[in-house]
Amino acid sequence: MNALEEQALAEISLSPSKGFRVTDYLGLLRASSVILLLIVWEVFGRDVNPLFLSYPTAIARACVQLLISGEFQRQALGSLEVYAVGLVSSLVLGIFLGLLMGRYRLAEYLLDPYVYALDATPRVALIPLLLLWFGLGAPAKIAIVFLSGLFPVLMNTFSGVRTVSASLVDIGRVYGAGEAKIFTKIIVPAALPFIMAGVRLAVGRALIGIITAEMFTAVTGMGALLIRYSSAFATDKFFVPVIFLALLGVILSRAVELLQRRLAPWKETEGAL
Amino acid sequence: MLEVRHLSKVFFEQNDSRKPGLVALYDICLTVRKKEFVCLLGPSGCGKTTLIRIVAGLLPADRGEVLVNGNPVTSPGRDRCMVFQQFGLLPWRTVLGNVEFGLEIEGVPREERRDISRKYLELVGLNGFEDYYPHQISGGMQQRVGIARALSKKPDILLMDEPFGAVDAQTREQLQEELLKIWAKTDTTVIFVTHSIDESIYLSDRVVVMHSRPGRIKEEVLVDLPRPRWEGDVKADPRFARLRTDIRESLRG
Ligand SMILES: Nc1ncnc2c1ncn2[C@@H]1O[C@H](COP(=O)(O)OP(=O)(O)O)[C@@H](O)[C@H]1O
Numbered sequence: 001m002n003a004l005e006e007q008a009l010a011e012i013s014l015s016p017s018k019g020f021r022v023t024d025y026l027g028l029l030r031a032s033s034v035i036l037l038l039i040v041w042e043v044f045g046r047d048v049n050p051l052f053l054s055y056p057t058a059i060a061r062a063c064v065q066l067l068i069s070g071e072f073q074r075q076a077l078g079s080l081e082v083y084a085v086g087l088v089s090s091l092v093l094g095i096f097l098g099l100l101m102g103r104y105r106l107a108e109y110l111l112d113p114y115v116y117a118l119d120a121t122p123r124v125a126l127i128p129l130l131l132l133w134f135g136l137g138a139p140a141k142i143a144i145v146f147l148s149g150l151f152p153v154l155m156n157t158f159s160g161v162r163t164v165s166a167s168l169v170d171i172g173r174v175y176g177a178g179e180a181k182i183f184t185k186i187i188v189p190a191a192l193p194f195i196m197a198g199v200r201l202a203v204g205r206a207l208i209g210i211i212t213a214e215m216f217t218a219v220t221g222m223g224a225l226l227i228r229y230s231s232a233f234a235t236d237k238f239f240v241p242v243i244f245l246a247l248l249g250v251i252l253s254r255a256v257e258l259l260q261r262r263l264a265p266w267k268e269t270e271g272a273l
Numbered sequence: 274m275l276e277v278r279h280l281s282k283v284f285f286e287q288n289d290s291r292k293p294g295l296v297a298l299y300d301i302c303l304t305v306r307k308k309e310f311v312c313l314l315g316p317s318g319c320g321k322t323t324l325i326r327i328v329a330g331l332l333p334a335d336r337g338e339v340l341v342n343g344n345p346v347t348s349p350g351r352d353r354c355m356v357f358q359q360f361g362l363l364p365w366r367t368v369l370g371n372v373e374f375g376l377e378i379e380g381v382p383r384e385e386r387r388d389i390s391r392k393y394l395e396l397v398g399l400n401g402f403e404d405y406y407p408h409q410i411s412g413g414m415q416q417r418v419g420i421a422r423a424l425s426k427k428p429d430i431l432l433m434d435e436p437f438g439a440v441d442a443q444t445r446e447q448l449q450e451e452l453l454k455i456w457a458k459t460d461t462t463v464i465f466v467t468h469s470i471d472e473s474i475y476l477s478d479r480v481v482v483m484h485s486r487p488g489r490i491k492e493e494v495l496v497d498l499p500r501p502r503w504e505g506d507v508k509a510d511p512r513f514a515r516l517r518t519d520i521r522e523s524l525r526g
């Protein structure tokens with residue numbers, strides 16, 4: 001503030017507003033809401049038949065048990081490994097194909113029948129076929145995760161490249177950029193907000209993919225635990241992977257959001273596809 | 274220096290790329306000397322942008338040719354640089370990053386291009402704004418960045434497509450004056466597109482008046498006002514008023 005502004009402010013002499021404002025306590029209110037829910041759940045949950053619903057302290061106990069036996073960690077790690085491999089390959093191929101199809105007409109016309117057809121097919125419908133091909137082990141699950149993550153990132157990258165205006169490309173050309181530099185210095189950064197929106201979607205879809213796959217095969221992983229505990233009516237244990245997955249989902253999407261803000265600080269994320 | 278010979282350009286129909294839709298430029302001939310400041314003046318749609326884009330090498334001509342220092346233009350080149358109407362900044366780069374862009378493409382090492390870019394930012398009066406993003410600064414400042422970036426390439430010919438069309442009147446006058454001051458210090462040839470009569474007279478040595486449908490050159494008007502023009506009130510000079518009347522007549526018909 002400069003001297004004139006300060007003088008003006010002094011003359012206007014705003015009196016500090018008094019009284020209670022809800023907006024000052026939003027964080028506190030959110031925390032209280034969660035705590036209240038947990039308490040209510042605890043109190044009423046104890047009265048419900050444990051076959052149908054558990055309650056927080058029982059779930060916590062089950063969690064400790066599972067952690068001590070090491071069962072949970074083993075299954076979780078297995079799931080995460082498959083998830084990471086499938087997701088990373090879907091991101092790599094999705095971004096690559098999206099860039100190619102967005103920039104080159106020829107690539108678009110050659111590939112888009114398959115892309116649209118596969119994207120329109122519900123992934124679940126393909127699972128039996130993939131199991132037939134790859135068996136019940138990790139390769140089948142990786143394939144399912146891969147297919148779940150591929151299309152959101154591919155479609156978003158594609159439309160991101162499509163929205164790059166011709167005038168941005170002209171800037172590159174005026175300054176002597178060849179096709180490679182136009183790609184790396186104009187197209188990719190301009191499409192980055194879209195690409196990152198696609199990555200965020202893919203992270204969530206791939207998580208759904210891995211659980212669906214594991215529930216189908218019911219041999220290993222988080223999905224297998226869900227099936228095992230629910231068919232054994234161990235409802236308290238059942239909640240442990242559920243809560244773990246919820247936390248994982250939240251953490252991953254927050255992480256991508258932070259990454260997005262680092263990589264694309266010039267623009268708030270726009271709602272892409 | 275720059276020679277445009279019998280240049281014509283036809284645009285085709287949007288939905289039928291075989292059917293001619295519009296003669297954007299018809300038989301354009303224009304010669305510009307070294308260090309000359311030429312304004313292209315004409316109504317919207319008369320082909321000014323098309324002409325300047327062909328000279329820049331962004332668009333091929335259908336007939337005729339453009340020669341720069343005797344060499345035919347087929348693509349963009351280091352001898353020419355362009356300043357865009359909507360500033361043409363890259364929104365994901367900072368002010369400094371934008372000025373560096375041209376040198377980066379050229380392969381100038383990082384430290385060196387930083388130093389050069391800082392120098393040009395200072396020239397356009399933007400030191401201290403290196404780390405801002407384009408959307409954080411005003412339109413006038415954005416165009417200064419655009420000009421600094423173009424100058425950093427030391428082009429022989431600076432092509433400017435209504436560079437001050439998107440800023441307010443006051444900033445516009447200020448930018449015009451600064452452009453003249455910068456130009457006076459260099460040997461750059463400037464081709465400046467505008468549809469403001471006053472702007473064209475104030476800036477240029479010669480005003481090229483264009484008409485539309487088909488886009489063509491109607492007349493060239495020499496501006497015999499003394500330089501530097503930022504001292505005193507050139508716009509109050511009776512010669513300025515006479516030029517304005519002449520050019521307005523020429524634009525009418
Ligand atoms: N890429 C294009 N395809 C078809 N028509 C175009 C294209 N670019 C410009 N035109 C048309 O050519 C004419 C001249 O355009 P332009 O050079 O932008 O005029 P100015 O810059 O003088 O306003 C206009 O009628 C415009 O609609």
Ligand SMILES: [Mg+2]
Pocket residue numbers: 321322323435
């Ligand atoms: Mg124009």
